[in-house]
Amino acid sequence: MDLRDAExxxxxxxxHSECIYxxxxxxxxxxxxxxxxxKNNDHSDDESEAGVSCPVLKGRLNFKKFExxxxxxxxxxxxxxxxxxxxxxxQDGLERQITAIKATGGGAYKYADLFKERLGISLKKExxxxxxxxxxxxxxKVVRQEAFTYMDDQKQFVQIDQNDLHPYLLVNIGSGVxxxxxxxxxxxxxxxxxxxxxxxxxxxxxxxxKCESFDDLLEQSSRGNNRxxxxxxxxxxxxxxxxxxxxxSTIIASSFGKVISDNKDLEDYKPEDIARSxxxxxxxxxxxxxxxxxxxxxxxxxFFAGFFIRSHPFTMDTLSAAxxxxxxxxxxxxxxxxxxxxxxxxxxxxxxxxxxxELLVKQQQNPNNMLCCD
Amino acid sequence: MDLRDAExxxxxxxxHSECIYxxxxxxxxxxxxxxxxxKNNDHSDDESEAGVSCPVLKGRLNFKKFExxxxxxxxxxxxxxxxxxxxxxxQDGLERQITAIKATGGGAYKYADLFKERLGISLKKExxxxxxxxxxxxxxKVVRQEAFTYMDDQKQFVQIDQNDLHPYLLVNIGSGVxxxxxxxxxxxxxxxxxxxxxxxxxxxxxxxxKCESFDDLLEQSSRGNNRxxxxxxxxxxxxxxxxxxxxxSTIIASSFGKVISDNKDLEDYKPEDIARSxxxxxxxxxxxxxxxxxxxxxxxxxFFAGFFIRSHPFTMDTLSAAxxxxxxxxxxxxxxxxxxxxxxxxxxxxxxxxxxxELLVKQQQNPNNMLCCD
Numbered sequence: 001m002d003l004r005d006a007e008x009x010x011x012x013x014x015x016h017s018e019c020i021y022x023x024x025x026x027x028x029x030x031x032x033x034x035x036x037x038x039k040n041n042d043h044s045d046d047e048s049e050a051g052v053s054c055p056v057l058k059g060r061l062n063f064k065k066f067e068x069x070x071x072x073x074x075x076x077x078x079x080x081x082x083x084x085x086x087x088x089x090x091q092d093g094l095e096r097q098i099t100a101i102k103a104t105g106g107g108a109y110k111y112a113d114l115f116k117e118r119l120g121i122s123l124k125k126e127x128x129x130x131x132x133x134x135x136x137x138x139x140x141k142v143v144r145q146e147a148f149t150y151m152d153d154q155k156q157f158v159q160i161d162q163n164d165l166h167p168y169l170l171v172n173i174g175s176g177v178x179x180x181x182x183x184x185x186x187x188x189x190x191x192x193x194x195x196x197x198x199x200x201x202x203x204x205x206x207x208x209x210k211c212e213s214f215d216d217l218l219e220q221s222s223r224g225n226n227r228x229x230x231x232x233x234x235x236x237x238x239x240x241x242x243x244x245x246x247x248x249s250t251i252i253a254s255s256f257g258k259v260i261s262d263n264k265d266l267e268d269y270k271p272e273d274i275a276r277s278x279x280x281x282x283x284x285x286x287x288x289x290x291x292x293x294x295x296x297x298x299x300x301x302x303f304f305a306g307f308f309i310r311s312h313p314f315t316m317d318t319l320s321a322a323x324x325x326x327x328x329x330x331x332x333x334x335x336x337x338x339x340x341x342x343x344x345x346x347x348x349x350x351x352x353x354x355x356x357x358e359l360l361v362k363q364q365q366n367p368n369n370m371l372c373c374d
Numbered sequence: 375m376d377l378r379d380a381e382x383x384x385x386x387x388x389x390h391s392e393c394i395y396x397x398x399x400x401x402x403x404x405x406x407x408x409x410x411x412x413k414n415n416d417h418s419d420d421e422s423e424a425g426v427s428c429p430v431l432k433g434r435l436n437f438k439k440f441e442x443x444x445x446x447x448x449x450x451x452x453x454x455x456x457x458x459x460x461x462x463x464x465q466d467g468l469e470r471q472i473t474a475i476k477a478t479g480g481g482a483y484k485y486a487d488l489f490k491e492r493l494g495i496s497l498k499k500e501x502x503x504x505x506x507x508x509x510x511x512x513x514x515k516v517v518r519q520e521a522f523t524y525m526d527d528q529k530q531f532v533q534i535d536q537n538d539l540h541p542y543l544l545v546n547i548g549s550g551v552x553x554x555x556x557x558x559x560x561x562x563x564x565x566x567x568x569x570x571x572x573x574x575x576x577x578x579x580x581x582x583x584k585c586e587s588f589d590d591l592l593e594q595s596s597r598g599n600n601r602x603x604x605x606x607x608x609x610x611x612x613x614x615x616x617x618x619x620x621x622x623s624t625i626i627a628s629s630f631g632k633v634i635s636d637n638k639d640l641e642d643y644k645p646e647d648i649a650r651s652x653x654x655x656x657x658x659x660x661x662x663x664x665x666x667x668x669x670x671x672x673x674x675x676x677f678f679a680g681f682f683i684r685s686h687p688f689t690m691d692t693l694s695a696a697x698x699x700x701x702x703x704x705x706x707x708x709x710x711x712x713x714x715x716x717x718x719x720x721x722x723x724x725x726x727x728x729x730x731x732e733l734l735v736k737q738q739q740n741p742n743n744m745l746c747c748d
Contacts, residue, residue, distance in 0.1 A: 029610045029627060030634055069635040106610030175605055175628035192666075192700075196570075196659060199605055199631025206633055207640045207648075208581055231549055231573055236403040236480030253403060254549035257573025259580055260404055261443040266581045274581075285570060285659065292566075292666040326566075 022098075023083050024350075025074075025123070026131065026343035027107025029175035030199055030214075031307050032066045032074045033344040036083055052143055052338075054356075061348075063341045065307065071111055075118050084119040100124050102347040104131040131346030133180060133188045136170050136305065138349055138356070139338050146337050147303065150316035151324070158334060169299045171290045172342065173306035175199030179290060181297050192293045194286065198308030201282050208278070209271035217275050218312050224276030229269065231257025255281035276314075283315050287322025287333065294323075294331055302333050307340035396472075397457050398724075399448070399497070400505065400717035401481025403549035404573055404588075405681050406440045406448045407718040410457055426517055426712075428730075435722075437715045439681065442481055449492050458493040474498050476721040478505040505720030507554060507562045510544050510679065512723055512730070513712050520711050521677065524690035525698070532708060543673045545664045546716065547680035549573030553664060555671050566667045568660065572682030575656050582652070583645035591649050592686050598650030603643065605631025629655035650688075657689050661696025661707065668697075668705055676707050681714035 023036035039059045052061040066074040078084050085095035103115075103123035112123045139146045141162040148157045170180040170188075176199060179192040202214045211217040231254040256277060259269075286304075294302050302323060309315050316335055323333040338345065349356060397410035413433045426435040440448040452458050460470050477489075477497035486497045513520045515536040522531045544554040544562075550573060553566040576588045585591040605628040630651060633643075660678075668676050676697060683689050690709055697707040712719065723730060 029605050029631060106607075110610070175610075175631045175634070176626075192662075194659065194662065195604070195626040195629040195631075196655060197628055197631075199628030199634055200655070203603075203605075203628070203630030203633035204578070207630070207643075229577075230569070231403050231577075233480075236484070236549075252550075252569040254571055254573030254577070255569040256577030256581070257403060257549045257569075257571075259577035260549070260573055269581075281570060281574070285568065288566075288568065289663065289666070292663070292670065296666065296670055 022086065023078070024102040024344055024347035025104075025108070026128075026341070026347055027068060027071070027103065027105040027111055028307075028343070029106060030068055030202065031174070031340070032068045032071060032105075032107065033307075033341050034064045034066070034074060034077070035341055035344040035348045036062050036064075036081075037348075038062055061345075063338060063344070065340060068107055071107070071114065075114070078119060084121055102126050102350050104128050104343050104347040126347045126350045128343060129178070129180065129188070129190060130186070131343045131350065132172055132178070133170060133182055133342075133346065134186070134349050135342035135344070135346030136182070136303065136336065137165070137185065138345060139336060139342065140165055140303075142356075143337070147334050148337070149320065149332060149334055150313070151320045152317065153313060167297075167299055168301040168303055169290060169294045169297070170342075171286065171302060171304045171306075173197050173286060173304065173308035177286055177289075177306070179293050181293075181299065191297060192289060194289050196282055196285055198306065201278055201308065205275055205278055208266065208274050211271065211275070215310070218279070218310060218315070220272040221275035221279040222312070222314055224270065224272030224274070226252070226273065226277040226280050227258075228273040229258055229277035230255050230280070231260075252280065252284070279315060280318055282308075283318035284322045287319045288326050290319075290333075291323050291326040291331055295327070300331060302331060303336060304333055305336045305339040305342050309335065309339050311335075311337075311339070396460065397452070398476040398718055398722035399478075399482070400502075400715070400721055401442060401445070401477065401479040401485055402681075402717070403480060404442055404576065405548070405714070406442045406445060406479075406481065407681075407715050408438045408440070408448060408451070409715055409718040409722045410436050410438075410455075411722075412436055435719075437712060437718070439714060445481070445485055445488065449488070452493060458495055476500050476724050478502050478717050478721040500721045500724045502717060503552070503554065503562070503564060504560070505717045505724065506546055506552075507544065507556055507716075507720065508560070508723050509716035509718070509720030510556070510677065510710065511539070511559065512719060513710060513716065514539055514677075516730075517711070521708050522711070523694065523706060523708055524687070525694045526691065527687060541671075541673055542675040542677055543664060543668045543671070544716075545660065545676060545678045545680075547571050547660060547678065547682035551660055551663075551680070553667050555667075555673065565671065566663060568663050570656055570659055572680065575652055575682065579649055579652055582640065582648050585645065585649070589684070592653070592684060592689070594646040595649035595653040596686070596688055598644065598646030598648070600626070600647065600651040600654050601632075602647040603632055603651035604629050604654070605634075626654065626658070653689060654692055656682075657692035658696045661693045662700050664693075664707075665697050665700040665705055669701070674705060676705060677710060678707055679710045679713040679716050683709065683713050685709075685711075685713070 023034060026033040037059055051063060054060060082095065084098050086098055097120055100122040101124065104126045105128055108123050108125045115121045115123050140160050145157045147160050148155050167181060167183045170182055172178045175197055177194045177197040178190060180188050181191045182188040202217060205211055205217040209217065211220060230252045233248065233251045233253045235258065236253055290302050304319055320333040323331050397408060400407040411433055425437060428434060458472050460472055471494055474496040478500045479502055482497050482499045489495045489497050514534050519531045521534050522529050541555060541557045544556055546552045549571055551568045551571040552564055554562050555565045556562040576591060579585055579591040583591065585594060604626045607625045607627045609632065610627055664676050678693055694707040697705050
């Protein structure tokens with residue numbers, strides 16, 4: 001066996017467990033989410049989104065997203081960061097080919113061959129829902145200021161008592177929406193969902209406006225006025241409320257309903273008004289279906305997550321208002337700082353080789369060990 | 375007082391009660407619905423939609439709809455049929471100005487002045503929900519073959535035992551959607567609703583296609599294929615099912631989600647595919663919210679009504695399938711033949727001068743008196 005063969009063998013069967021599972025990926029219908037761990041002395045992570053510092057493990061968790069339609073960007077990023085070679089995590093400074101990472105989301109099936117071909121990495125598939133719930137539970141228990149409420153432009157952090165976390169309803173808004181009743185560690189059930197989600201917002205938005213990206217569309221919505229598009233209760237009642245049932249004149253009676261009687265073409269409407277109307281329609285609907293399920297299963301807490309939200313104030317306001325309206329103030333909408341990375345986080349957690357499980361136990365013993373966002 | 379004055383006075387203050395309340399109107403956000411009664415010897419009703427024969431009253435109930443944006447068409451129709459002059463119902467053949475009719479829907483407020491000005495008729499406002507529920511109850515109790523189920527292109531009439539009609543959930547799909555828990559005669563509550571209704575279908579459809587009318591859009595949808603527009607479970611899972619939670623590969627994961635990754639403009643999509651996708655999105659959503667409410671309130675029967683449906687096979691199929699899917703076969707979606715006229719029918723019923731209340735009592739004594747559709 002010559003050196004090359006030895007190297008090839010090492011590539012195939014790495015025996016350095018620390019270089020495996022230091023990243024995980026969640027490949028959804030629209031977005032691909034990457035979670036990876038870097039040691040404190042590794043400064044190559046500047047590009048990642050807000051991470052989480054782990055003083056106990058002397059490193060930090062990094063979060064990064066890509067459009068799934070540009071999956072090659074993700075592969076390039078992994079290459080450029082040498083994550084497929086274990087990053088700079090090896091004590092001996094040698095690069096070792098990673099042969100497998102944990103992966104979840106439908107794309108873990110669809111793009112398995114691509115990862116193998118381009119990076120030499122096998123995707124070890126983890127169930128999407130298991131990952132999502134495990135990720136939510138981990139973040140809610142271990143990261144300081146992970147959960148918050150948002151209403152009338154006011155963000156308020158909620159300190160979660162990890163012994164009183166369950167049960168809750170987890171609403172994950174990706175391209176579509178999944179709703180999960182979480183009863184305890186690993187104990188959960190998918191109870192509902194809707195096809196009207198982030199993919200609908202972006203899909204309809206793309207057809208109706210000239211917006212170039214999801215974020216552009218979201219930005220436009222914050223400047224728009226849905227009254228130009230939606231039929232309000234007041235439009236039907238000649239400016240009056242329908243007070244008998246508590247419907248004020250400004251409540252939307254029919255999303256996009258005003259368009260019917262306007263003698264206008266698509267070009268005559270402002271894209272920001274259309275974006276606003278779309279966002280309200282979709283957020284309202286998700287909030288309503290979530291609330292109905294929370295009521296049905298007697299759940300007081302609803303956590304909204306998924307990349308649709310993107311910490312967008314108006315989206316959070318609308319979801320909160322919908323839950324507040326339908327529950328008559330009884331239920332509370334809550335949000336997660338790492339909203340889009342639950343699945344990827346859960347996939348990362350599904351290996352026990354990263355020390356985080358141990359951290360979780362330590363944290364239970366001493367709450368001061370909570371992780372901090374930066 | 376000369377003859378002209380006498381005539382004018384008669385016009386202002388008719389003392390022939392039989393010429394009042396022989397028509398009623400429901401003016402919604404998109405459509406105006408008219409119900410009027412004609413005697414058997416009156417053949418001027420050829421233009422109306424399928425009516426209901428009342429052998430006991432020797433006449434028939436006629437149903438006619440107009441777009442609210444073309445409210446003048448409705449006024450013209452009333453004039454041309456001389457309905458504002460009592461039609462040909464007077465025994466003595468004289469025309470007498472009707473001074474008031476029952477009216478419901480938001481437009482009863484908005485267009486009150488117009489009716490007064492153009493036809494000399496005051497609109498006597500009746501509460502929209504009271505009318506809707508009274509209309510549904512009347513039609514379900516008194517008209518033979520009013521209720522039916524529809525699934526897989528099969529229409530099946532349901533014989534309603536009028537003593538076992540309540541409780542039920544009434545879902546009225548107009549521009550927006552209202553959901554009512556009906557517990558008994560006049561006993562009901564608006565429990566839910568959604569702004570994603572017929573106005574959304576037609577509003578978004580108008581912006582996204584070149585369809586000229588609601589009916590055109592509906593017709594297009596019957597020829598379309600939503601797979602070109604929607605992201606299916608199989609699109610995410612590389613053609614596979616997500617079998618763990620019973621999501622087959624053909625289930626819609628994200629309405630309009632496929633558009634995200636397509637490098638196409640609006641013009642590149644077939645209007646019929648867009649119409650199909652819109653219709654499925656909206657019907658599915660209504661079916662789901664209806665089912666959740668039925669479950670919450672322990673209601674086994676869900677009646678869908680309102681002009682959105684228009685006896686359109688695919689719409690009814692989708693609503694039925696949604697209820698079937700979410701209830702795992704436990705609940706049944708049902709439809710009403712006079713789906714769009716509940717409010718107008720209820721407004722008509724709200725006067726006791728037409729003999730129909732009496733008919734209802736007679737019918738209770740002898741079910742053979744049921745009214746027949748033609």
